[in-house]
Amino acid sequence: MSAMDSAPSAPKPSASVKLVLLGEAAVGKSSLVLRFVSNDFQENKEPTIGAAFLTQKCSLPTRTIKFEIWDTAGQERFASLAPMYYRNAQAALVVYDLTKPTSLIKARHWVSELHAQASPKIVIALVGNKLDLCNDGSEGEDAEDDRRKVSTEEGKKFAEEEGLLFFETSAKTAANVEEVFLSIAAKIPEELVNKRAAGARAGRAGAGERGVDLEANNENGAQGCAC
Amino acid sequence: MLKVIILGDSGVGKTSLMQQYVSKKFSNQYKATIGADFLTKQDVRVDDRNVTMQLWDTAGQERFQSLGVAFYRGADCCVLVYDVNNAKSFEALDSWRDEFLIQASPRDPESFPFVVLGNKIDVEESKRAVSQKRALAFCQAKGNIPYFETSAKEAINVDQAFEVIARNALVQEESEEYSSDFSDPINIHLDNDRGGCCS
């Protein structure tokens, strides 16, 4: 878990994991990414158009994972583009809004689609976002402040049924955000990662894999992932 | 956004019904000249959804008849109103309905949602000219059209009627999730840009 634990002498194997975020519009996909990559949060973000691509490195005990993140637009008109992003993805975050039950319905559709069309080995995390709007049993809090509409149980149950990782997060407060990515990184099977990395080193055409750090505006010195 | 057309002979109380429902007073400004008045009701709740209703109160006059195609176009529901104390206005319902179906030509005329309102039940019983039984028979015969007896004046049944109107309109409006189709790429070798100046 901590980079300090690993032996500094041997360079850790590094490999890329393609990760896609799916979910209804306005559930907070872009905010989760912004929190993870830049440790930042902005209110009133404009809706994502098409998709945005970024990378973020994450250091694990035995290896370094470079996430290649596709932050997709949740708007309905882009839905048919999704296969382009989840095709060949090793991981997916299916995000819903804890205060909007319809977003969970949408999430179910996404999970079905992934199971049907994406790689069979894809690691999927179900993420209920906007935890900051929920007052879960806090002492003395006014119950009316709680805008939660989807219970933890419901989310957990769905995740268990489908074999998904499950998290409830807040991009605003940063609660649990890093855990999502770390857990995904940990769960990516070694051989899958290595195969992909090997493919990359072989210089597979069109994959854009260079094993070289991208320019500064795409990475933030790995500060966003304090592992 | 649901487009709802209100049809019926003049004098049956269409305007009062709308005003009662929307809780807004307005004067008939447009109907005499462009053939329709408009009211909007926001935050109409149907199950767990909020919708907005765009109500079109159209004039009955002949000179606007040819505008029917335009007015009725894209309607999600049609409300037929008659005055229970006026037999003629009831008899006219059939032709209103026919006219609407002809002008609007909905994709599936059989299933297009109508709702019939028998208005002015606040008037004393003795004046009543059309029995409920008769009205119900008509509605059934025309494909089980929902029927309500209302009084705009006394605010009887108005909200209930419009709740059903909203629900049925929403069903009609409800389209499948529609995503853009990106599967037809532009062939840049065949598809030349369109020529012509743009200034």
Next chain:
Amino acid sequence: MAVFSPPQVLDDRQQLAVTAATEPPVLVNEASLAVVDDYILSQESIEQFSRPGSPVPLERTATLPPPQIAPDLVGLSKAFPIRLQSRATTALSSYSAPSNATSAGSAPNSVASTATNSALSTAVSTSPASSVSSAPTVNTDSKKSLKLISKTKSRSRIPPAISSVGSPDIKSLLGKILKNYDPFGRPYTSTYNNAFIDADMDDDSITVFDDYSVDAESTGGDQDDEDGEMDRFLAQKKQYFILSFAGKPIFSMHGSDDLISAHMGIIQALAAGFEQPSEENFATETVPDQLRFFTAGTTTFAVSVEDPLILVAISKLGETEGQLRTQLDALHTQLLSALTKAQIVKVFKGRTNFDLRKLLGGAETFLRALTREMAFGSPAILLNAIECVRLRNSVRDRINLALLKGRTASLLYGLVVADGRLVSVIRPKKHSLHPPDLQVIFSMLFHNNTFHDGREHWIPICLPKFNNRGFLHAYIVFFRPKVALVLISANKDSFYELRKSKEDILENFEQENCFAPIDLAVKLVRYRTADIGVPAIQHFLYKSRGNVQFTMPNFEPHFPDRKSQHELMLLYRRLHAAIHTRHTHLKVLYVSRGNWVALAWATHSFEVYCVAGAATSKATLAQGMDTIIAWVKREESRLFISNGAVSGLSFSTKEFFSSLTSLAIYT
């Protein structure tokens, strides 16, 4: 009928039978105006209208006859000439009042005819719709105005004043719309010294927009307040609508649903009233008609029917039909860029009740930003041209080379854009880029924050003028805070390929030392008039018609803030309108107004508009313009993307860039 009498109650048939062709001349008097007032106009509109340009209270008669029940629209149109234009018909209700009538009766009527007159005058102190024509008879004048705004081949038959089908109720339309688009009850105390803007909006009857989001969003801070105030001000002056053929709202620049959906219904009814549905055979009228444009007082309404959509622009800034139509075209192009024409048509086929807002998916942000930009005043849209960054040829060549070397097989277009201005572009030989398409891209990139985060974006985009049936895909990244690289491909799976291309291009930029000049260009923004030897000129616009590009200096120092810039844009709009009025032979226009004097000149190869301080002499102004023209000619290859020679190729030959250096075009 020598004198207009209070409207009679005509029955339906009579109203239909009355046509303009048979109308005798009318005089307008106080009494009729008072009636008109009750029918149509709020007091401030009357005041605006009586002397457009400087609000002067109109003396109202104290006692008015109550309005008659059935509005006599034909009569109204006589008393208060309302100019309607539809595509197939020529001008309607072209009555002009004799000069001894109050000016209210004459002003708007003479929109078309006085464009000629006023253009030649040396002091245009009002909008083109101003000066009182001398007392002509109706017939002469009506013919004149008919000709001037006729769009189709002339018809000898003068059409009805108001279409016999679905007579529009101008009173209600105007009364409500003019009132309702004044969002705030508080008086707008404006420092605008602008005769065209009605600065005092303290009518108590003004309704408040409750969901006017700009107000809600604007936070503290001077800049925000200034922008918020500007937006609120503009909201009172401009409105845009997009609606479906069914009358369902798709987009509006501002306003809450309950207000606008009624207005959209009215517009739909009006538009429908003019159209002749093709599926019905009304044998007599052979050509389907379309409502295109109408004015009332100083408000202009332009309607554009783009099956299955209707687009409307409403302006109280005195804009002309042509100007509004250009804006509607831009708005339509922006909408198409998100959806494609093919899809819009497809989705409405058999589903006339479709609510297109479901499909907009983020595009409304771009539409809103574009409408704000257009309301404020955009030289690019006004001139329908693109602005480029001024660069030395050698620098631009280096950038082009870097782009060309880095391109990949899937690339269709490659652009570098800095702050709304084109730095460089590469394209295949047989494909051009069209200004409206570029304007859409620039608006999306620079009037929104969506792409400014330094991330790499992959978006489907339709370039309607290129091909409105399908999508291209654009790779977008801001590699500097204000500079974007846009790589466009027809292949939706080419993201990684274009990404690699970007890396190569940026590497080439590094090697060829392209970053420094780009950074400098962004820093300096543009040039100053003093730098080119015309310090007396405060600002100018120069459009090269052949290149379909324009250039202008910095707004600073003479127009340092949004307010002054907005006033400047209004002035340019006036000049532009005067120059572009159809059927005038106007070539040179001199205007003196308020704090400025201005000179405008149009030839077949360029348009120039120069603005200087009010004390500037005509000689200095003219000299300044000459200097500018000469300077532009010398600098042409740096200011415009072309091969340096004056381009003889007009846009209509499809070559947007007449020819780039051979390096920038590839097969």
